[in-house]
Amino acid sequence: MQLTGAQALVRSLEQQGADVVFGLPGGAILPAYDPLRSSSLRHVLVRHEQGAGHAAEGYAWATGRPGVTVATSGPGATNLVTALADAYMDSVPVVAITGQVPSALIGSDAFQEADITGITLPVTKHNELVTRAERIPAAIAEAFHIASTGRPGPVLVDIPKDILQATMTWGAWPPALELPGYRVSTDPDMALVREAAALLRRARRPVLYVGGGVIKAGAHAELLELAELARAPVTTTLMARGAFPDLHPLALGMPGMHGCYTAVAALQEADLLVALGSRFDDRVTGRLADFAPGAKVVHADIDPAEIGKNRVPDVPIVGDVRAVLAGLTESLAAMIAEDGPTDTDAWLSCVDGWKRRFPLRYTQEAGGPLKPQYVVERLSAITGGDAVVVAGVGQHQMHAAQHFSFTRPRSWINSGGLGTMGFAVPAAMGAQVGRPGELVVAIDGDGCFQMTAQELATCAIERLPIKVLIFNNGFLGMVRQWQELFYEERYSEVELGTAIPDYVKLAEAYGCLGLRCEAADDVDMVLEKALATSDVPTVVDFRVHDREGVFPMVPAGRPNDEITLGPEFSSEEQQAATRREMPSAQAGQTKGKEVLAR
Amino acid sequence: MSTRTLSVLVENKPGVLAHVAGMFSRRAFNISSLAVGPTEDERVSRMTIVVDGASTPVEQVAKQLDKLVRVLKVVELDDHAAVQRELALIKVRIDPARRGELLEVATVFHAKVVDMSPQTVILEATSSPGKLDSLLQNLERYGTCELVRTGRIAISRGSGTITDRGLSVLAPPAQEAAEAV
Numbered sequence: 001m002q003l004t005g006a007q008a009l010v011r012s013l014e015q016q017g018a019d020v021v022f023g024l025p026g027g028a029i030l031p032a033y034d035p036l037r038s039s040s041l042r043h044v045l046v047r048h049e050q051g052a053g054h055a056a057e058g059y060a061w062a063t064g065r066p067g068v069t070v071a072t073s074g075p076g077a078t079n080l081v082t083a084l085a086d087a088y089m090d091s092v093p094v095v096a097i098t099g100q101v102p103s104a105l106i107g108s109d110a111f112q113e114a115d116i117t118g119i120t121l122p123v124t125k126h127n128e129l130v131t132r133a134e135r136i137p138a139a140i141a142e143a144f145h146i147a148s149t150g151r152p153g154p155v156l157v158d159i160p161k162d163i164l165q166a167t168m169t170w171g172a173w174p175p176a177l178e179l180p181g182y183r184v185s186t187d188p189d190m191a192l193v194r195e196a197a198a199l200l201r202r203a204r205r206p207v208l209y210v211g212g213g214v215i216k217a218g219a220h221a222e223l224l225e226l227a228e229l230a231r232a233p234v235t236t237t238l239m240a241r242g243a244f245p246d247l248h249p250l251a252l253g254m255p256g257m258h259g260c261y262t263a264v265a266a267l268q269e270a271d272l273l274v275a276l277g278s279r280f281d282d283r284v285t286g287r288l289a290d291f292a293p294g295a296k297v298v299h300a301d302i303d304p305a306e307i308g309k310n311r312v313p314d315v316p317i318v319g320d321v322r323a324v325l326a327g328l329t330e331s332l333a334a335m336i337a338e339d340g341p342t343d344t345d346a347w348l349s350c351v352d353g354w355k356r357r358f359p360l361r362y363t364q365e366a367g368g369p370l371k372p373q374y375v376v377e378r379l380s381a382i383t384g385g386d387a388v389v390v391a392g393v394g395q396h397q398m399h400a401a402q403h404f405s406f407t408r409p410r411s412w413i414n415s416g417g418l419g420t421m422g423f424a425v426p427a428a429m430g431a432q433v434g435r436p437g438e439l440v441v442a443i444d445g446d447g448c449f450q451m452t453a454q455e456l457a458t459c460a461i462e463r464l465p466i467k468v469l470i471f472n473n474g475f476l477g478m479v480r481q482w483q484e485l486f487y488e489e490r491y492s493e494v495e496l497g498t499a500i501p502d503y504v505k506l507a508e509a510y511g512c513l514g515l516r517c518e519a520a521d522d523v524d525m526v527l528e529k530a531l532a533t534s535d536v537p538t539v540v541d542f543r544v545h546d547r548e549g550v551f552p553m554v555p556a557g558r559p560n561d562e563i564t565l566g567p568e569f570s571s572e573e574q575q576a577a578t579r580r581e582m583p584s585a586q587a588g589q590t591k592g593k594e595v596l597a598r
Numbered sequence: 599m600s601t602r603t604l605s606v607l608v609e610n611k612p613g614v615l616a617h618v619a620g621m622f623s624r625r626a627f628n629i630s631s632l633a634v635g636p637t638e639d640e641r642v643s644r645m646t647i648v649v650d651g652a653s654t655p656v657e658q659v660a661k662q663l664d665k666l667v668r669v670l671k672v673v674e675l676d677d678h679a680a681v682q683r684e685l686a687l688i689k690v691r692i693d694p695a696r697r698g699e700l701l702e703v704a705t706v707f708h709a710k711v712v713d714m715s716p717q718t719v720i721l722e723a724t725s726s727p728g729k730l731d732s733l734l735q736n737l738e739r740y741g742t743c744e745l746v747r748t749g750r751i752a753i754s755r756g757s758g759t760i761t762d763r764g765l766s767v768l769a770p771p772a773q774e775a776a777e778a779v
Binding site: 122125128179180182308309 | 608623662664666669767
């Protein structure tokens, strides 16, 4: 069958099982938009290509399937770069298809020409400039294969306009993949798994240090089984929130710079870390040399290059973390049958004591300024954790990650590695496309929101009823917090102001429901109204306290032992925390204030 | 400098060098030298990459190289178990009266004279990196006026080859030819 390159492209996407593409047409990609009209693909017309990229990411996070984004050459393609870099850092499967100027013009500084394969080389798992129309089906099939297997990531396919217009012979589907150098080692070495299980059997202070790989591998059930069998506490990184239920007795919460005290302290005191699909990121380890100094390390990851990159493990395991977890459970069960259960009682009572004594703490005073943590906790309570929560980057992101009580995987979406402000609204849009009928809530900062707010128009027109909760403190809040702590309160260019824009009017201008909430007493009512609105997107302008910081905190580049609990704790408590003191019997509740703690 | 030598088999396709060089740049690894050329199989190119072993995490470099989709095989060649060569062309400005002296040095290092003008001599030298360095040191006193030097190439001694294993991942050439028809 003779097809144009453009028809072959659309047909390949259909054959590949893509159901939706996020994009915006332009000159070089025009040929592809013609066969798109009569295809089975849903095209979501964004207002800016960065929005398309993040939407593809949100779709992938929410569904586990690769998100697809399409843009034209030059500026269309360069506008995707931030989203591709974001997807690369967070291992999100995204397939980006860009138009390119006609082959004969490449290199001539033609109109809307950009060397997008060159530009995206360091931020994609792979990319390719297609030079023959016959190559299109295999290039697309390979892109999906590479994006979604092994450690997932973004793949860009750049197709010149003349190649889209050329005719080619459509052959059998699937086409043969020409990837002789692409290998994925999914099967772990069982001897190493048994070695790891033996360490776990003997460990007295183990911690399961769980990263985003566990969610990507769909291994949450296996994780729960292992944790309960080993009776080992579990910490879930920013990328892994939801991999383990927060209300489970073995849950420690999030580790790292703004992690829960108990998670940070447990890692420091551990005698064994079992790192599962996690990568010893600097935001988790603090100063690397001082991280978990007494721990043996088992490191399981699908990406061999992650093993030993930052911390040299005692037991390195390359493989699919789901298979690793299943193997660990099987081996450990056999060892327990032979030698009796693990001995972690003292350890579990120690971490429980820390949890009670040094919880996440903030104070929402009646009639006082609205605290962002309170809004998150109310959202968590009202939804019962039954929501897909999407965040941008900054204080609101940390408050959401800390205070929302996650119950299941793929209910938390954010920009972890790259830290992309403006991620939330378009990612929520993509998540809503991928999970229609489910509640998708973007928790966003006022700074972040203004970077990609134009996608509200897309959401309104596409009838995607996302809820956007703006935590409006009138500041680039996280930057302000750093200036407060590390620049002696010399605030430099961080004040945005709360009044401009008027977020309610802005929402209405975009065809959304706009609400405002300034008092804690109104939070439930406003949230319920937002959650009940299912015909249009909703934007809520929460006027939150502008002095509220994110705590606990480990200053950047400092050892995790220097964790600061923050202003809600007395200096005696801070000292006790620094000594990692075991709690006394009556410790826990405090001080006449209404203390809200997980 | 303690150098380490990586032999890298890559698909002979456009953009592969950029992928390899880009990975080094992105990960802040330094390349001491790089040589690329064809192999006995036209679908495959071979890169010989030399890095400074003291400042570079060589294991990590090898793993990151291996992750690149167009990279077929990465092998580290042990200095003692491999033949290593570099080629240099050296233009030396020299008074005709001292030419004989220069040619003596050249003979000792098995360098050939490939061009001569009244004021200059061009030497061609192929040798192991260390020997080449000492030749250059010996030429310093004459005033080398231009030097061009290739990256190192290296091949393991003995009967084993990396291409045997590296090429096994490719479809046999016959099948490729059939597809092309």
